[in-house]
Amino acid sequence: MSNVIKFAVLIVGAVLIALIVRVVLASASHPSKPVINTQKVRVSAADLPQGLLLRDEDLGWKAVPTGEVPSGAIVAGASDAPELKGALLRHAAAAGTMLVADDVILPSAPGFLAATLKPEMRAVSVAVDDVSGNAGLIQPGDYVDLLLTQQMDRRTDSPDLAVSSETVVEHVRVLAVGSEIKRPKNGDAPDALGNRARTVTLEVTPRMGEVVSVAARLGSLSLALRSFATASRDPV
DSSP states (O other), rough: OOHOOOOOOHHHHHHHHHHHHHHHHHHHHSSSOOOOOOOEOOOEESSBOOBBBBBBEEEEEEEGGGGGGTBBBBBBTTTTTTOTTEEEEEOOOOOTTTGGGGGGOOTTTHHHHHHSOOOOOOOEEOOOEEEEEEETOOOOEEEEEEEEEEEOOEEEEEEEGTTEEEEEEHHHHHHEEBBBOOOOTTSTTTTTHHTTEEEEEEEEEEHHHHHHHHHHHEEEEEEEOSOOOOSSSSOO
């Protein structure tokens, strides 16, 4: 091997050694950032008022460092994580607030029905069947009108006077269908709850409760489902 080739090999080797040393020194001066483990926890997706029945659009997920997850937080994938949809919010929560189990009253908890009632409101139950109850399609959280149909005294030959129907209560909230006080989850058949139910519990004022009690004695009651497309989450 000629001296020129040997000299070239030495130069290339020196350059490679210099590059390796430079990379090692650069790595030592810039240590890699530690990996932070996070968990997804339930948070409020918007400013939520006290007493709200939670829906999917009220809830979100937020990645939080594992060490900062508070006790009782609802962690995604946890086997004991409660389902917050349909739960009652105990107090107001600002957007992005982490929700813990103590912040809500679950539908399965004792006293949930009483907690869902607005101040000065009452809960009354009316008997329904598959026809008067909209074939089981009415669910907790819907708003309905209550119709009274009764047999009238026929004092004329007009058949229109034989039966009379009128709206006795308007725009009342459905609290429960049968013993179910929360809406079925996505994918559940609506009639799985409703078609077997023979009572519907409504949220009414004390005066409305008196009207419903009298109307139940006068004739048959049926429910008329109202549109859910309202401008307010809590319409008057």
